[in-house]
Amino acid sequence: MEKYRFTYEDIHRTARDIARRVREGGFEPDLIVAIGSGGFIPARIIRTFLGKPILAVGIAYYDANDKPTDTPRKVQWIEEAERTLAGKRILLVDEVDDSRVTLEYCVRELLRHEPAEVAVAVLHNKDKEKRGALPQDVVRYIAGRTIPDAWIVYPWDAEDIDEHDRLAAGNPRIE
Amino acid sequence: MEKYRFTYEDIHRTARDIARRVREGGFEPDLIVAIGSGGFIPARIIRTFLGKPILAVGIAYYDANDKPTDTPRKVQWIEEAERTLAGKRILLVDEVDDSRVTLEYCVRELLRHEPAEVAVAVLHNKDKEKRGALPQDVVRYIAGRTIPDAWIVYPWDAEDIDEHDRLAAGNPRIE
Numbered sequence: 001m002e003k004y005r006f007t008y009e010d011i012h013r014t015a016r017d018i019a020r021r022v023r024e025g026g027f028e029p030d031l032i033v034a035i036g037s038g039g040f041i042p043a044r045i046i047r048t049f050l051g052k053p054i055l056a057v058g059i060a061y062y063d064a065n066d067k068p069t070d071t072p073r074k075v076q077w078i079e080e081a082e083r084t085l086a087g088k089r090i091l092l093v094d095e096v097d098d099s100r101v102t103l104e105y106c107v108r109e110l111l112r113h114e115p116a117e118v119a120v121a122v123l124h125n126k127d128k129e130k131r132g133a134l135p136q137d138v139v140r141y142i143a144g145r146t147i148p149d150a151w152i153v154y155p156w157d158a159e160d161i162d163e164h165d166r167l168a169a170g171n172p173r174i175e
Numbered sequence: 176m177e178k179y180r181f182t183y184e185d186i187h188r189t190a191r192d193i194a195r196r197v198r199e200g201g202f203e204p205d206l207i208v209a210i211g212s213g214g215f216i217p218a219r220i221i222r223t224f225l226g227k228p229i230l231a232v233g234i235a236y237y238d239a240n241d242k243p244t245d246t247p248r249k250v251q252w253i254e255e256a257e258r259t260l261a262g263k264r265i266l267l268v269d270e271v272d273d274s275r276v277t278l279e280y281c282v283r284e285l286l287r288h289e290p291a292e293v294a295v296a297v298l299h300n301k302d303k304e305k306r307g308a309l310p311q312d313v314v315r316y317i318a319g320r321t322i323p324d325a326w327i328v329y330p331w332d333a334e335d336i337d338e339h340d341r342l343a344a345g346n347p348r349i350e
Contacts, residue, residue, distance in 0.1 A: 007183075008182075008183030008184070008187070008330065008336075009183070009336050009337070009340070012183070012330065012331070012333070012336040013336060016336075034215070034231075036229055036231060037218075037219050037222060037228075037229045040209070040215040040216065040218070040219045040229070040231070041215065041216050041219050041331075043212075043215070044212050044215045044216050044331050045331050047212060048331060048332050048333070048334075049334075053212075053233070053235075053250065054211055054212045054215070054233070055233065055250075055251050056209075056211060056215075056231035056233070056251065058228070058229070058230065058231070060228075075228065075230075076230050076231065076253055078251055155183065155187065156187070156216075156219050156220050156223060157223050158187070158223070159223075159224075161183075161184050161187040161188060161191075162184070165184070
């Protein structure tokens, strides 16, 4: 399977582009919700351009006995903040839309608190069949880039960032 | 006032160095607590090297009426997780130790849940008089780099990341 390596600078530019599209689309979020831990870095960069606070949620795919599961489980949620979600415009951020299961789960959980709107933004959407589906309430979905169903290597996962940057120069071309 | 600009690659290498020092110091955290939003990016990189889950906390210096205050206020905490903090070894992560007030506040809040230990790690410690003080229970404090009391520009705050990287090449020398 092909590997796509993105540099931090790639990620920064993609996050800035997402913020621009959020604004140009007329969406003014009240807050950003980052899905941890992959959404932390894109959310933090998007915050620079949108200037809104970030709340974090943690989702895991293992059960209480550390066994892998197919269904997401909350490891962190935003209780104090939940009562403030009602009527708010939320921008939900993650790094990648792969199976869409995590995004669907998080959107459904957020919608229970009757926000004014939940918009979704990801750095990368993998062009593939999705197991999850976004509820119809989600009318804004922004993927920084859409890429083939390949193995993505993010810079924050690099053991050696200089080697990662060198290898990223040889990425397969994204049409 | 002098400005220090750090590139993402600088940050990545500093975070890796912090993780190495955590391990070499014999500390094996059960979880990382990131202070949002500045701690999100360093915590996520440190996670690559330590392999532990991240919980996020949000601290703000404004009151319910959006007026600035001198004292930190929780905007997000880790309720579901709190009952699991007891007996745990926690690595608390932020980007910078400036006045030390936020770190002190977060450490004190975490200690109320009787963890086994709270260690503190920051990318940068500013060499200056501190308004806050870490409780004596904190025996491990790791600053990736100690720098003069200058204005730090982090890459995630850059409007233009390419210009930021160019300007970072002209940083004042850190002894």
